[in-house]
Amino acid sequence: xxxxxxxxxxxxxxxxxxxxxxxxxxxxxxxxxxxxxxxxxxxxxxxxxxxxxxxxxxxxxxxxxxxxxxxxxxxxxxxxxxxxxxxxxxxxxxxxxxxxxxxxxxxxxxxxxxxxxxxxxxxxxxxxxxxxxxxxxxxxxx
Numbered sequence: 001x002x003x004x005x006x007x008x009x010x011x012x013x014x015x016x017x018x019x020x021x022x023x024x025x026x027x028x029x030x031x032x033x034x035x036x037x038x039x040x041x042x043x044x045x046x047x048x049x050x051x052x053x054x055x056x057x058x059x060x061x062x063x064x065x066x067x068x069x070x071x072x073x074x075x076x077x078x079x080x081x082x083x084x085x086x087x088x089x090x091x092x093x094x095x096x097x098x099x100x101x102x103x104x105x106x107x108x109x110x111x112x113x114x115x116x117x118x119x120x121x122x123x124x125x126x127x128x129x130x131x132x133x134x135x136x137x138x139x140x141x142x
Contacts, residue, residue, distance in 0.1 A: 001084065002049045003091040008041045015054045016047055023074035028131055044068075044099075046092055048075075048084050056084045058092055063105065068096050070106040089119050097142045104142060110134040 006012040017032060025031060044060040056075035060068040070092060075084045096104055107130055108116050113123070121138040128135055 001055065001087060003087060004047060004049070005095070006045045006047050008043075008045060012047065012054070013045065016045060016057045019054050019057055019076070020072050020074050023077065024072060028133070030131065043071075044092075044095060046088060046095070048088050048091075055079055056088050058088050060092055060096055060101075060104070062101075066100070066102040068101045068104055070104055073106075073112075085115060086119065093140075093142060102142055103139055105137065105139040107135045108138045110136065113138070 006016060017037065021032065040059065042062075045057070046059065047057040048055045056073075056079070058073040059071050061071055063069050070089075073085065073088070075088070093104065104121075105124075106116070106121070108121070110127065110133070113136055116138050117123075119140070121140045124137045124139055128137075
């Protein structure tokens with residue numbers, strides 16, 4: 001498996017949009033809009049590949065000079081639990097550390113909370129609803 005940073009607007013980015021739509025958006029009856037996708041130009045976009053197939057992806061968004069937020073973490077349904085998410089998280093944390101960030105935050109879906117806790121993230125505050133489903137703010141010091 002190869003882990004890499006991908007560039008906004010490339011064919012790889014189009015694969016990323018498709019994967020995120022399939023895993024994160026379509027089940028909720030949602031789609032991306034052009035403005036939202038354009039705003040991702042400034043983010044650090046990452047993906048896991050096996051040959052030419054994207055297996056998973058995520059992105060980091062700067063929230064403060066020392067903090068990034070993990071967003072849009074997605075792994076193909078039939079490959080969840082096989083270490084791809086863990087590898088992507090380690091990759092994202094290393095990239096964040098290399099770029100001088102000290103903390104990663106996220107809005108984690110309740111059904112993914114256990115995965116993130118195993119990766120060292122801790123809940124901050126109470127459950128809340130975002131995009132119609134329960135989430136927690138979680139964070140980790142790097």
